Amino acid sequence: MRPVIQTENLSRLFGKLKAVDTIQMEVTKGEIYGFLGLNGAGKTTMIRMLLGMIRPTYGKAWIFGEKADPGNHGLWNRVGHLVEIPYAYPSLTVKENLEIFRRLRLIRHKEAVLSIADKLMLGPYMETKAKNLSLGNAQRLGLAKALIHRPELLILDEPANGLDPFGIVQIRELLKELSRNEGTTIFISSHILGEVSRLATRIGIIHLGKMIMESHAEHLENQRIRELQVSTNNNQAAAKLLLRKHFHPEMKEDGSLRIRDAEAIAHPEHISEYLVSKRLPPVQITVTEEDLEHFFFRIIKENNMTS
Amino acid sequence: MSTMRPAIWTEALKLRKSAVFKVSLYFFIFIGIMMGLLMYLSMHPEMASRSSTLEFKTSFLGGSTWQGFFGLLMQLILTLGMIGSGIVTSWMFGREYSDRVIKDLLALPVSRSTIVLSKFILLFLWCILLMVLMLISALLTGALIGLPGWSDTDLISFLRSYAVCGILNTLLIMPVAFVASAGKGYMLPISFVILFLILTQFIFVGFPDLAVWFPWALPALVSGVAGPIAPDPRPVSWLLYSAVVAAGAAGTMLWWRYADHQ
Numbered sequence: 401m402r403p404v405i406q407t408e409n410l411s412r413l414f415g416k417l418k419a420v421d422t423i424q425m426e427v428t429k430g431e432i433y434g435f436l437g438l439n440g441a442g443k444t445t446m447i448r449m450l451l452g453m454i455r456p457t458y459g460k461a462w463i464f465g466e467k468a469d470p471g472n473h474g475l476w477n478r479v480g481h482l483v484e485i486p487y488a489y490p491s492l493t494v495k496e497n498l499e500i501f502r503r504l505r506l507i508r509h510k511e512a513v514l515s516i517a518d519k520l521m522l523g524p525y526m527e528t529k530a531k532n533l534s535l536g537n538a539q540r541l542g543l544a545k546a547l548i549h550r551p552e553l554l555i556l557d558e559p560a561n562g563l564d565p566f567g568i569v570q571i572r573e574l575l576k577e578l579s580r581n582e583g584t585t586i587f588i589s590s591h592i593l594g595e596v597s598r599l600a601t602r603i604g605i606i607h608l609g610k611m612i613m614e615s616h617a618e619h620l621e622n623q624r625i626r627e628l629q630v631s632t633n634n635n636q637a638a639a640k641l642l643l644r645k646h647f648h649p650e651m652k653e654d655g656s657l658r659i660r661d662a663e664a665i666a667h668p669e670h671i672s673e674y675l676v677s678k679r680l681p682p683v684q685i686t687v688t689e690e691d692l693e694h695f696f697f698r699i700i701k702e703n704n705m706t707s
Numbered sequence: 708m709s710t711m712r713p714a715i716w717t718e719a720l721k722l723r724k725s726a727v728f729k730v731s732l733y734f735f736i737f738i739g740i741m742m743g744l745l746m747y748l749s750m751h752p753e754m755a756s757r758s759s760t761l762e763f764k765t766s767f768l769g770g771s772t773w774q775g776f777f778g779l780l781m782q783l784i785l786t787l788g789m790i791g792s793g794i795v796t797s798w799m800f801g802r803e804y805s806d807r808v809i810k811d812l813l814a815l816p817v818s819r820s821t822i823v824l825s826k827f828i829l830l831f832l833w834c835i836l837l838m839v840l841m842l843i844s845a846l847l848t849g850a851l852i853g854l855p856g857w858s859d860t861d862l863i864s865f866l867r868s869y870a871v872c873g874i875l876n877t878l879l880i881m882p883v884a885f886v887a888s889a890g891k892g893y894m895l896p897i898s899f900v901i902l903f904l905i906l907t908q909f910i911f912v913g914f915p916d917l918a919v920w921f922p923w924a925l926p927a928l929v930s931g932v933a934g935p936i937a938p939d940p941r942p943v944s945w946l947l948y949s950a951v952v953a954a955g956a957a958g959t960m961l962w963w964r965y966a967d968h969q
Contacts, residue, residue, distance in 0.1 A: 470813065477816040500720065506816050
């Protein structure tokens, strides 16, 4: 089966700056692909190239096997998009803004406007002018415009921007539902790994224009650093004892010990028994996992060092 | 062409709901009335004598008759018409950038060229509407104040020139549309319109012989309002004018189609 999104050495230079650098990517049908990167990493440039808004300096991009080119008009009705902060015609109401896109998307059924507004809880704001909407509702209107034609592929650039926690959960559930029930392929960019990892089936990390890591969401778990944290009444003595047992304890800033040996993480009870037998019973012993944001920053840092 | 209808519908909605559209209608009606009132002052110079500025202006009207009034309206459509059509064009294209909604118009089943074409069609109709409103309000005011010297022949000849010059002026929106798209906003195209209006005046005053080579001068050359010092338009004037209009239209379409939209 043909990938929904495919890129080959996709690159874009702005002067000497490589905003997107030889990106190879494939997104298959039904996937939710989380495209992660810090601000300025190249996410929006990449998204604009996928939507035919910016021409690649070199390399190619295909959507549903067709070249991502503005001239492929048939293609764009299979794609919904939201790029950066969504704006709408300020002096038009929510209903009028949606009506514009119903017509420009060549949708015959007038009910499409009401139905998408209901889905995004915009019903009470139908007669409100776009300029008077809160940031969260403006974001919902942006999503409604992207979804009104029930696209097979949804390309979203930071869709959680401006939403409150309730809105974020709501959008996440909506996207999951679209993926599950309608088989919509979703390409979603973000700079928050924690947010994307709850949704995405696959994650790609872009940094300084380059794809530095790609992983299935379930494999992400294995790549995060796990460690055993131990604290006793005399951590220095405990460290010496553990070294004798061929573990590699490190002293943390707060004075407690950190052990990253696989044996220690798999069997913290052995460490506990050993320290008790040496009259240094642990006052605290916990297996911790590197949180997603630290993992994200570590990957970026490691990349900075190697490049 | 099945995508042309929705494109025109959406452009018409955006236009109809905008304050700029309503203000432009009121403004051109107001100007038409004001011109009529200026003629009234010209008929009654004793009222204007208290103000030296008014006296100065009314002395320029070329007689307090319908013929003088038609001449005034021709000058108006050539100057205010050019500024007015330039401003509404700057708004029509520039707003997509200043309202930051341009990106919503770029990946649609309706082609970018269709959107540009629908904008051109509505702009043309809008400019013609403004011209007609100003004309009607001016003629009605002229009739109300009892301007003397009415002649059907003069009216027909004036209407013909007014329509031709108005249309020639309106077609010059094409390069303005290109500047608004490439400049991504209002400021550059409005400055462009003002610059070319000044250049046109400058050429007529300083180098009238060059006017035949300057496309923006063609409407005035055709109208004959510049007086005997201005030459008649030559085939090359029409050729250069057509080239500028065509380049503006093609440039705008190509810009929307091929430029990077960041």
